[in-house]
Amino acid sequence: MAKKIYERLEAISYSRPSGSVEERKALEYLAQEIRRIGFEPELETFSYTRRVPVKATLAAVLEDGKEVSFQVTGVIDSLETTPEGETAEFAYLPSYDEVSLENLKGKFVLLHGRLSKEEYRRLRRAGIRGYAITSGTVRDTYENSDLETTRFRDNLSDLGPLPAYTIRLIDAVELLRVRPKKVRYTLQLQEETVQSRNLIVTVPGTAASDELIVAGAHYDSVPFSMGSWDNGAGAVQMVSLLEYLKAHPVRRAVKVILFGSEETGLRGSRAYVEAHPEVIEKTRAMINVDVGGSILGKELLFIGAVSDTEVWIRQFLKEVGYAAVTVQKLMSSDSANFNDYGVPSISIGQGAPQGGGYMHTRYDNMDLIDENVLEREAGFLAALTERLANATVFPIPRVIPEALRKEAIDYFGEKSHLATQPPIPEEKPLPFHF
Ligand SMILES: [Zn+2]
Numbered sequence: 001m002a003k004k005i006y007e008r009l010e011a012i013s014y015s016r017p018s019g020s021v022e023e024r025k026a027l028e029y030l031a032q033e034i035r036r037i038g039f040e041p042e043l044e045t046f047s048y049t050r051r052v053p054v055k056a057t058l059a060a061v062l063e064d065g066k067e068v069s070f071q072v073t074g075v076i077d078s079l080e081t082t083p084e085g086e087t088a089e090f091a092y093l094p095s096y097d098e099v100s101l102e103n104l105k106g107k108f109v110l111l112h113g114r115l116s117k118e119e120y121r122r123l124r125r126a127g128i129r130g131y132a133i134t135s136g137t138v139r140d141t142y143e144n145s146d147l148e149t150t151r152f153r154d155n156l157s158d159l160g161p162l163p164a165y166t167i168r169l170i171d172a173v174e175l176l177r178v179r180p181k182k183v184r185y186t187l188q189l190q191e192e193t194v195q196s197r198n199l200i201v202t203v204p205g206t207a208a209s210d211e212l213i214v215a216g217a218h219y220d221s222v223p224f225s226m227g228s229w230d231n232g233a234g235a236v237q238m239v240s241l242l243e244y245l246k247a248h249p250v251r252r253a254v255k256v257i258l259f260g261s262e263e264t265g266l267r268g269s270r271a272y273v274e275a276h277p278e279v280i281e282k283t284r285a286m287i288n289v290d291v292g293g294s295i296l297g298k299e300l301l302f303i304g305a306v307s308d309t310e311v312w313i314r315q316f317l318k319e320v321g322y323a324a325v326t327v328q329k330l331m332s333s334d335s336a337n338f339n340d341y342g343v344p345s346i347s348i349g350q351g352a353p354q355g356g357g358y359m360h361t362r363y364d365n366m367d368l369i370d371e372n373v374l375e376r377e378a379g380f381l382a383a384l385t386e387r388l389a390n391a392t393v394f395p396i397p398r399v400i401p402e403a404l405r406k407e408a409i410d411y412f413g414e415k416s417h418l419a420t421q422p423p424i425p426e427e428k429p430l431p432f433h434f
Pocket of ligand 1: 218230231262290291333
């Protein structure tokens with residue numbers, strides 16, 4: 001059994017970016033495995049558009065007018081410059097304190113880390129004209145690292161994009177060392193339509209119940225990465241779940257979904273929740289798996305539900321003897337789209353110790369994957385799904401608590417569905433009397 005799950009993961013451990021032939025090929029393999037178990041998967045195609053960089057340059061302009069160019073990638077869905085490019089004064093911004101944010105008007109800034117909405121709001125208020133965010137580590141070389149292409153995130157969209165770039169951290173060091181007065185930069189974008197697919201398997205329930213559970217995982221990867229850890233592991237665990245459910249029928253129906261194009265903005269799950277209001281209506285909870293199978297690291301459970309559910313899950317972990325830490329939080333994965341459509345979620349993941357995890361890099365491959373960890377995780381997924389699907393009364397209230405609601409609205413920005421819906425209040429127990 002452990003061997004089988006490992007072999008399945010090995011079989012799809014190659015780069016499977018959104019819309020690629022490889023993404024398609026991996027799904028065909030998984031579909032074939034699912035047919036072998038005895039289920040007939042449905043395939044649903046969806047498409048989305050994005051503006052991808054076709055030209056991105058960044059050069060330091062020195063005192064004497066000489067220029068030093070650096071390799072950069074443009075940020076998808078950010079903002080074009082004029083074709084001939086723009087020149088701006090340069091500033092380094094390792095933090096967002098008041099002193100650093102002073103006197104940035106019209107400047108191009110160098111930043112670290114993922115921009116939060118509040119950070120971006122302050123940068124916009126300070127009047128910056130463009131920015132570059134670093135990627136990688138100072139130990140990288142050009143040969144052993146890849147420069148990623150990131151995306152202008154939905155949660156920043158209402159503040160408006162700016163010309164934005166990703167630069168290797170080793171190049172950022174060089175950029176700072178040449179002490180540029182100004183930088184010259186160009187960015188040209190082109191709209192493209194991407195086609196991708198979800199795979200859906202409906203496992204019928206044994207009871208006459210309208211309620212159902214969705215269990216899902218994304219099967220795409222970012223470019224360069226083999227996506228074994230993120231998230232081939234989750235995809236093959238879903239196949240194991242189907243094997244389990246075939247042998248152990250449950251009361252409520254379970255829809256197992258493999259989502260495409262998660263890495264480019266949770267596209268598959270968004271397409272699914274938008275296209276199936278009748279399914280969403282009946283869905284009592286969504287169980288998501290994103291990241292797993294490494295011999296290193298701890299199991300994480302992100303609870304996208306009321307606090308009582310976190311208490312319930314912690315009891316369940318003790319009962320089944322599964323070591324995991326829980327947090328009540330919106331997970332930046334496919335479960336977030338279900339939360340945004342009012343469905344509570346439990347998102348299962350794995351956190352690596354410092355230096356032991358290489359998410360979204362070429363080092364996310366089979367090297368650290370362990371068959372026993374994969375099997376243990378799949379076992380927990382099956383136990384949790386079975387427990388929920390067989391419950392007499394569903395233990396998770398179909399409510400998105402206020403804090404999670406705020407997180408979802410902030411996360412999806414203009415695209416948030418929850419923002420358009422009235423909140424559902426939590427039901428209090430009736431007062432006790434003899
Ligand atoms: Zn992932």
